[in-house]
Amino acid sequence: MAHYRVLKNQEISERENLIAELASEVANFTLRIHLPNRSFFEETSGASDLKTTEPIRGLYQLHRVFIIRGLPDEILVDTAAHEVRHAWQHQKQKFRWKPQSERDAEMFAREFNIAIGQPSPSKIVERLITVRSMRVGDVCAWVRNILLKQEGELR
Ligand SMILES: [Zn+2]
Numbered sequence: 001m002a003h004y005r006v007l008k009n010q011e012i013s014e015r016e017n018l019i020a021e022l023a024s025e026v027a028n029f030t031l032r033i034h035l036p037n038r039s040f041f042e043e044t045s046g047a048s049d050l051k052t053t054e055p056i057r058g059l060y061q062l063h064r065v066f067i068i069r070g071l072p073d074e075i076l077v078d079t080a081a082h083e084v085r086h087a088w089q090h091q092k093q094k095f096r097w098k099p100q101s102e103r104d105a106e107m108f109a110r111e112f113n114i115a116i117g118q119p120s121p122s123k124i125v126e127r128l129i130t131v132r133s134m135r136v137g138d139v140c141a142w143v144r145n146i147l148l149k150q151e152g153e154l155r
Pocket of ligand 1: 082086101
């Protein structure tokens with residue numbers, strides 16, 4: 001059994017949240033859905049908000065995407081794309097049951113990575129900014145600044 005706690009707003013990494021947001025926006029260029037809300041969670045040994053039999057890094061539930069904190073950039077992007085596809089499944093009433101829903105979400109995340117040009121892990125955020133600017137609209141300077149800082153610098 002894995003136990004997770006949903007983070008409070010002030011605990012969320014701005015950079016991680018922005019990466020997930022950019023990935024969702026770029027994914028939505030093809031999905032065209034009403035984008036779900038987003039929360040982050042972490043493993044806990046104390047009081048938990050979520051319990052799962054297997055460890056998870058993401059979850060879609062009640063029009064909200066949940067993502068575990070502290071993922072490497074490329075896994076975070078993959079997870080955001082995967083979970084937003086579950087939102088699409090829900091809104092379009094497609095692939096409603098496992099294992100088809102999981103296969104479809106995994107496939108979508110793979111296609112998403114190909115669509116943004118299969119960047120290397122260290123370049124994936126830069127690439128997301130470029131694709132987001134081309135397809136959805138420019139990314140403002142302070143967002144770009146936060147995004148291009150390396151992980152550890154903000155902690
Ligand atoms: Zn899934």
